[in-house]
Amino acid sequence: MLEMQLNGGVCTPKGFRGAGVKAGIKASGNHDLALLASDVPARCFGVFTLNQVKAAPVLYDQEVLSRSDRISAVLVNSGNANACTGPDGWADAKRMAQVAESALGLGKDSVLVCSTGIIGRKLPIEKIEVAVPAVHEALSHEGSEAFARAIMTTDTKMKTLGAVLTTSEGEIRIGGACKGSGMIHPNMATMLAYITTDIELPPTFRPEFKAWVNESFNAISVDGDMSTNDTCILLANGASGISYHNLSLSEQGEFRRAIESVMLELALMIVRDGEGATRMVEIRVEKATSKDDARKIGRFVCTSNLVKTAMFGQDPNWGRILSSAGSAGGELIADRTDLFFEDVQVLRGGRPLDVDYTRLREVVARKEYRITLVLNMGDSSASSYTCDLSYDYVKINAEYTT
Template sequence: MITTKINQIKVLENGNIASPKGYTAGGVHCGIRKTKLDFGWIHSNIPAVAAGVYTLNAFQAAPLKLTKNSIEKEKRIQTVVVNSGIANACTGNQGYLDALETQRLAADKMGIHKDYVAVASTGLIGKTLPMEKIKVGIAEIGEANNSSAENFEKAILTTDTVTKHIGVQVEVEGKTVTIGGAAKGSGMICPNMATMLAFITTDAAIEENALQQALKSMTDCSFNRITVDGDCSTNDMVLALANGQQGNTPLNEHHPDWSIFLEAFKFVCEALAKQIARDGEGATKLIEIHVEGAPTERAAGQVAKAVISSNLVKTAIFGSDPNWGRIVCAVGYSEQPLDPEKVNVSLGNINVVKNGVPLEFDEVKATSYLRNEEVQLFVDLQNGKEKALAWGCDLTYDYVKINASYRT
C-alpha cells in the first residue's frame, strides 16, 4: 500500500472507511433509485465507542433523531445503515416508525442490540421510506459480493459526482492506529452542517467523552467551515466510531499521544470537508478562504464563513472576475470586530487591498489566476493573532439547472 507522509501522518493511497482494523463496509441497489446503489452499511466486529454531531435545522429527520437517541443511551454503535434517494424527513410519526423498523431489522440481521445500529437517510424530503425495498438492502448486509468500501461510498451519494474518502495512520504508543472516513454532500451545504453525511472510523481506543469532544471541535473547524449554497439540511450528521482494536490505552486529553491523534483526526475531517466543497452542485472551482489577524479564532472563522457564503463572491469566482469589493463587503457584514482601515486582501499572491485602500494590480494576471480549479483568497484583519480557514465552491449556471429540476 502506497502512503504519503505529512508530518507524522501517513496518508494511505485509497484509504477508506474500512481501512481501520475490524471494520467492513458495503452497498447495494435495493430499488429506491432507478439504477444506482442506494443502500450502504458499515460494520465493526465489536461495539465501538460512538460520537455524533447533528444538523441545527429544527426539522430534524426521523433517522437522525433515532440515531442521536441511541448514541446518547448506549455510547456504542456497531452497525451503521444508510439509504439514499429518500431522506425520511418531514414524514411525521410514520417516518419515525420506519426508522425504528430499519434499525430493528438491521439489528436482527447482524445479531446485535438494536441500539447498536445507527440509521441515516439522504435524498428527497417529504416521502416515507419504501420499507419493502429497505428490507431488500438489509438482507444483503455483509454479503461478500457487496462488501467493499467503494460500494458504501457510492450507495450514500445523491447529486454528488464523485465519492469522498480518506484514510490515514499515526503512531500511538508504538502501535499503528488507522483513521478512515467517507462522506457525501454536494448541495444544501452550509456552515452548521450541510446536506451531508460523514462517517469516521478508527481502530484506536478512545474514551467516550474524549471522542465526543474531539468530533465536536474538529467539526467546528472543518465540516462547519464549508458552504455551497447556504442551505442547512434536515438530515446532516457526522458519526465517529472507535473500536479499540489496536489495544492502546484509551486516549483522552491527558494521554501523551493525544495531540498527534487529534491532528490526524482533524486531517481526516478537513480532507472530507474539502472534498464536499469541491464537489458542490455544478461547481467548477474549490475556493479556500484564509483569514488571519483576528482577535479570536471564532472571529476569524466567522469572517471566513461570511466570505465563502457570499453568492456575489462565488459568482465572481465563477466568472474569474477579480472584483475584490465583494470580498470586503462580506468581511464588513460578518459582524466581527475589525477596523476597515487595517484590512488587507489578496487573490492568491496578488495583493488587491492594503489597509482598506485599493492597490494597483494586474487585472489580466488576476483574472488568469481566478481561472484555476483551486482559488485561494486571503484576508488579514491586522487585529490580533488568530486565524481560520473555510472552503466552498463557485456558484454556476449548472447549480440552478440541477436544483430547478431536483424532483422531476
C-alpha cells in the same frame, strides 16, 4: 508518520466491515443501502444538523446516543430522506435499526440509521427489510468502496479516504466516507460523513470531535442552508490495541492532526464536487477578535452570490469580498483590513494598492486558490471553503423537479 491512502475508506481501520447493495429505493436502480459494522462495539460520537426541521433518523440517533455511546453498526439508505414524514418516519427509522440489529445478532441501541434523498415521502421500509440480509451478507473488510458508493445521491464522485499513522505503539488507522454535493441540496438531501478509527478513544473526546467537524464539514456549508439530515459520525473501536492515553503527548497531537486532516480532505471532496462548481476557493480570515468572528466572516463571504459569481467569472473582485465581510456581523474595521489573493496583496489598511493585474488574473484563473483577509483586530484565524456559482448550478437546481 502519516500516510494517506486514496483507495482507503471506512474499512481501512482494523475490525470494520462495509457493504452496499441495491434495495430498489432509488428510481435509478443504483446502489442505495449501505452498512458499516465494527467487529466490537465502538465508541461513537455524533454531530447532527442544527436545522429545526430534523429528519426522523437524526432524532432517532440522537436518542440512541443519549443512552449509549457504544455503537456496532450504521445502516444508511439513499434515495429517501425520511424527513417531514410524521409519526411514520420515527417508526420506520426505529424499524431500520431493529432489522439491522436482528441481522447482526445485536441488542437494542447498537445500530444508528441515516437516510438521504427525497423529503416528504414515506420511507419504503419493506424494501429495506428485504435488503438488510443481503447487505449483511455482503459485509467485507474490503467494503469501503461499496459503502461509499451506496450513500451517494447527486454526487458525481465517490468520496472515500484512508490513512495510516505510525506511532511508537504501532499503526493506527483512520478511514472515512462522505456524500454531499457542495451545495447542500434539501430535496436530494444532505451531507453525511462517517469516520472510523481503530484506536481506543476516551469519551472525553466529544468536544474535540465537534471542533474537528467545525474545521472541516462545517467549514464548507457553502450555501448557508443546513439540511434536515446532516450527520457526521465517528466510530473508534480500539481494534488496533492502542489506546489514545498510551500515546506520548506529541503522538497524541499527531493523531489529532491526522484525523482532522482526513475529515478536512473528505470535506474538500464535497466542495470540489459542488453542483456546477468549476473551482474551489479557501477564504482565510486572520487576526480576528475571536475564532467565532473569524468563522462568521469567512462563512459569510463563502455564501455571497456576488463573491461566488466573481469567482466563476475569474474576476479578482476585492470590493465584493470586503463589502461582504463588512456585512457579516463580525468585528471588522475597514481601515485596518489587508486582503491577499494568494501572495498578491490588493488592500492595505482598507485602501487599494497598485496591483499587478496580470499576476492577480493568473491567481483567479487557478482551479484552487486562497483568499486571505487579515483583519488586524486580534489573534484568531479560521478557514472556510467554497466553490463558485456557475450557470450549471442554476441549471442543476432549476431543472430538478419535485
